Amino acid sequence: MPGPFDDDFDLDRVTRAVRGGLGPVLRRFGPIFAAVLAVLIVVSGTYQVGPGEQAVIRTFGRETGKAGPGLHFAFPLVQRRDVVNIQQVRRLEVGFRGQQRIRDEALMLTGDENIVEAQMIVQYRVSDPSKYLFRLKDPDETLRASAEVALRSMVGRTRIDDFLTTGRERVQDDAREWLQRLMNDYQSGISVTELKLQTVDAPDQVREAFHDVVRAREEKEKLINQARGYQADVIPRARGEAEKAIREAEGYKEQRVLRANGDASRFEATLTEYQKAPRVTRERLWLERTEDVLGRIETKVFVDEGVAKSAVPVLPLPIPGPAAGGKP
Numbered sequence: 001m002p003g004p005f006d007d008d009f010d011l012d013r014v015t016r017a018v019r020g021g022l023g024p025v026l027r028r029f030g031p032i033f034a035a036v037l038a039v040l041i042v043v044s045g046t047y048q049v050g051p052g053e054q055a056v057i058r059t060f061g062r063e064t065g066k067a068g069p070g071l072h073f074a075f076p077l078v079q080r081r082d083v084v085n086i087q088q089v090r091r092l093e094v095g096f097r098g099q100q101r102i103r104d105e106a107l108m109l110t111g112d113e114n115i116v117e118a119q120m121i122v123q124y125r126v127s128d129p130s131k132y133l134f135r136l137k138d139p140d141e142t143l144r145a146s147a148e149v150a151l152r153s154m155v156g157r158t159r160i161d162d163f164l165t166t167g168r169e170r171v172q173d174d175a176r177e178w179l180q181r182l183m184n185d186y187q188s189g190i191s192v193t194e195l196k197l198q199t200v201d202a203p204d205q206v207r208e209a210f211h212d213v214v215r216a217r218e219e220k221e222k223l224i225n226q227a228r229g230y231q232a233d234v235i236p237r238a239r240g241e242a243e244k245a246i247r248e249a250e251g252y253k254e255q256r257v258l259r260a261n262g263d264a265s266r267f268e269a270t271l272t273e274y275q276k277a278p279r280v281t282r283e284r285l286w287l288e289r290t291e292d293v294l295g296r297i298e299t300k301v302f303v304d305e306g307v308a309k310s311a312v313p314v315l316p317l318p319i320p321g322p323a324a325g326g327k328p
Contacts, residue, residue: 046073052087054129063130084129089193092140094147095119096198107203108152114160119199120172122147122179124192131189139188143179146186147195150178164200164214172197 048071049055055067058080067081074081095106096119106117124143126132136142154175158167176195183190202210274281 046071047081047083048072049083050085053083053085055081055083056129056133057081063134066129082129082133084126084132086126086129089123089125090140092122092124092144092147093119094122094144094151105148106199108155110155110160110163111157112159115203116155116160116163117199117201117203118151118155118197120147120151120175120195120197122192123194123196124190126189127191128189131187133189135187135189139190142186142188143183143190146182147175147179150175150182153178160202161213161217164202164210165217168197168200 047055049067049069051069053069055072056063057065057067057074059078061080064079072081095102095117101117101119103117106119108116108118110116122143132139151171154171155163158171163171172195176192179195180192183192270281270285
């Protein structure tokens with residue numbers, strides 16, 4: 001039998017023989033093979049994007065589009081898709097993992113060169129799937145390192161007293177803004193929704209001493225607030241009483257002035273009448289005064305002048321009783 005490198009080998013004759021042998025098979029089973037192949041391509045290339053998700057399509061490794069929720073198709077071996085949930089709020093722990101403390105992440109130096117232990121939770125979501133998938137090698141780990149840097153920067157500018165008490169809210173707000181700026185500079189496609197400090201405390205060696213200081217400060221603030229409350233209660237009350245006394249004095253003054261003016265006017269009117277008719281005015285004044293005095297007496301006894309001259313004066317003396325030592 002001649003080989004492919006022999007001079008008597010005829011390639012055209014071999015090709016015709018192969019076609020002649022495979023022709024009937026292809027004509028019989030070719031449509032079935034084509035249908036099966038088409039089904040396999042459709043099944044392997046069809047994918048679904050769920051609610052709140054977004055798919056990034058890559059053709060030969062290069063991004064060529066995005067797909068929203070629903071059924072989609074990508075050519076197998078040619079196109080790849082990466083589905084990312086863009087509505088899910090993700091959680092990142094810094095300084096601890098569950099119940100385990102990570103001291104290397106948690107211990108920080110404050111602005112007045114004191115050591116504190118701070119643990120925080122960062123909540124975030126993916127705002128740009130393309131940047132999230134392709135800009136950074138490990139976006140979540142980059143976010144963790146950046147969150148630690150942001151918090152250390154803010155703590156390094158804050159005194160320990162402020163950080164442990166009133167300045168805690170300000171530190172976490174500033175750290176969140178700093179972290180978002182870092183993520184934007186890295187083009188990470190991550191949006192930080194919240195940064196919450198969980199534990200802010202002194203190291204174990206000096207924790208009790210710091211707690212004593214904090215309690216003393218809280219007691220001081222409590223006493224100050226109580227004093228301010230007492231001040232806010234007493235001063236308005238004293239001002240009200242003073243205003244009331246002033247109003248009463250002004251009312252009494254007005255009353256006395258009006259009464260004095262009335263008495264002066266009445267006296268002047270009486271003087272005018274007296275100058276016109278002294279006798280009549282004098283008798284009228286006497287009658288008015290007598291009427292005024294007698295009007296106050298409930299029982300009145302009138303004695304004739306003649307009887308009064310012949311009557312024997314009687315001195316009413318108390319009669320001693322048994323209690324006073326007298327005889328019955």
